[in-house]
Amino acid sequence: MVDLKCTADFCIIPIGTPTASLSQYIAEVQVMIRSSGLTYSMHSAGTTVEGPWDEVTELIGKAHQVLHDLGIPRAQSDIRIGTRIDKKQSFPEKVAVVEKILEEKKKQQASETKSVV
Amino acid sequence: MVDLKCTADFCIIPIGTPTASLSQYIAEVQVMIRSSGLTYSMHSAGTTVEGPWDEVTELIGKAHQVLHDLGIPRAQSDIRIGTRIDKKQSFPEKVAVVEKILEEKKKQQASETKSVV
Amino acid sequence: MVDLKCTADFCIIPIGTPTASLSQYIAEVQVMIRSSGLTYSMHSAGTTVEGPWDEVTELIGKAHQVLHDLGIPRAQSDIRIGTRIDKKQSFPEKVAVVEKILEEKKKQQASETKSVV
Amino acid sequence: MVDLKCTADFCIIPIGTPTASLSQYIAEVQVMIRSSGLTYSMHSAGTTVEGPWDEVTELIGKAHQVLHDLGIPRAQSDIRIGTRIDKKQSFPEKVAVVEKILEEKKKQQASETKSVV
Numbered sequence: 001m002v003d004l005k006c007t008a009d010f011c012i013i014p015i016g017t018p019t020a021s022l023s024q025y026i027a028e029v030q031v032m033i034r035s036s037g038l039t040y041s042m043h044s045a046g047t048t049v050e051g052p053w054d055e056v057t058e059l060i061g062k063a064h065q066v067l068h069d070l071g072i073p074r075a076q077s078d079i080r081i082g083t084r085i086d087k088k089q090s091f092p093e094k095v096a097v098v099e100k101i102l103e104e105k106k107k108q109q110a111s112e113t114k115s116v117v
Numbered sequence: 118m119v120d121l122k123c124t125a126d127f128c129i130i131p132i133g134t135p136t137a138s139l140s141q142y143i144a145e146v147q148v149m150i151r152s153s154g155l156t157y158s159m160h161s162a163g164t165t166v167e168g169p170w171d172e173v174t175e176l177i178g179k180a181h182q183v184l185h186d187l188g189i190p191r192a193q194s195d196i197r198i199g200t201r202i203d204k205k206q207s208f209p210e211k212v213a214v215v216e217k218i219l220e221e222k223k224k225q226q227a228s229e230t231k232s233v234v
Numbered sequence: 235m236v237d238l239k240c241t242a243d244f245c246i247i248p249i250g251t252p253t254a255s256l257s258q259y260i261a262e263v264q265v266m267i268r269s270s271g272l273t274y275s276m277h278s279a280g281t282t283v284e285g286p287w288d289e290v291t292e293l294i295g296k297a298h299q300v301l302h303d304l305g306i307p308r309a310q311s312d313i314r315i316g317t318r319i320d321k322k323q324s325f326p327e328k329v330a331v332v333e334k335i336l337e338e339k340k341k342q343q344a345s346e347t348k349s350v351v
Numbered sequence: 352m353v354d355l356k357c358t359a360d361f362c363i364i365p366i367g368t369p370t371a372s373l374s375q376y377i378a379e380v381q382v383m384i385r386s387s388g389l390t391y392s393m394h395s396a397g398t399t400v401e402g403p404w405d406e407v408t409e410l411i412g413k414a415h416q417v418l419h420d421l422g423i424p425r426a427q428s429d430i431r432i433g434t435r436i437d438k439k440q441s442f443p444e445k446v447a448v449v450e451k452i453l454e455e456k457k458k459q460q461a462s463e464t465k466s467v468v
Contacts, residue, residue, distance in 0.1 A: 003299075011197050013366060015368070015371050016370055020367030020425040023214045030219060042215065043158075043162075046126065048162050057294075058235070061288070062236060064236070065236060065238060074316065076317075077314070078312070079313040080311070081294075081310065082310040084137060085308075086137050092161060094161040118409070121419070128310075133437075135250070135252070136250055171408075175408075179353060182355060190435055191436075192434055193431065193433040194431070195312040197428070199427040200412075200425070201425035202419050241396070254437050261453050264449060265456065278442040278446050279399050279431055282395055312429070325395040328374070328395040329393060339378065339382065
């Protein structure tokens, strides 16, 4: 058992599919994720999930299982997984923090331009 | 030169920073990306960009340059980069396609439940 | 529990380190991996491990724990993890298979050159 | 143009292949890499290449082109790419550095055990 919270962003690729269109497979994986109870967000390049390390990595394993159950012989995921012990931060806050900094930068630049004028 | 369009999702990590908070650095990278003219979207686990292969990979290289210019000695990116020649698809459409399938699945299940009743 | 064998290749990055040299940290992670009993191989861009899904992902979580125990506030791993149900293949065999194909290609080309002459 | 040296480790996956066995495709990519003149090393989970940013990312783009030329409609790569400006280090040295630390640790432990006895 790993006693850590984590945020994982994963992109799963079914291998050996008759077609290059993967959305049907991804939809099946999403159905499973939705039923997991973990906080998650799907974007165009993957799905971000957060929770206890064991639950999150188990969820990704179940995503592989979903594909194999559909007859896909092989699957590969790319996972970016992060842990931190200095503070709690939920992944939806991260973008807000960066956007706030960007907003402040803009204001600062605007005010600097004014004082130059 | 590589004559391919691509979609890349990258997560850049500055290494050897005095703090574990990276948002200030990420904001500087975002300023550069915004000025690039490429279609992009920031999410909590990275930034998705699309365009010609050479421009997209150059953009990511410039993100490394931005960090080094700030005095960061080392940086590492994880990049998921995809190309396809069977059809054109812009990354914002991908999520919509999956969500449409999920919507149809729901309707189908609802109608199946009805007919059972 | 996930009932699948997997091969995972991971690259762990400590974040918020006083220095850009990570080898001391990586060495501590390697000590833990060596004691795990799983089949593994370290290369310059990561470590490949194979075994049951739960054990492999737990090992990577323990790698994060090792870093946190050393006082590192934050860590991120990039993981490539694959499963397949069509055949058993241990990761050290993969390179051999590709190299055999390359060898055969060379022979074929040599013999084609001969017959042209 | 990006004026940085880099080390990239990439794993390319052909999508929409009739089979789950990818070694034939990987072998074709390896033939191209071998002819590139860049320093590289194939391992079971990818290929590590080093050189100028533009040349390395172009090489990976060419790997996608190789697959498309073979009729593969879609391909995705996972790339770990690193740059550093504090020192020059060639990727084959990295493993040696970690192994040297591990060796020293062993010696130290052995000598500590001795002095306890």
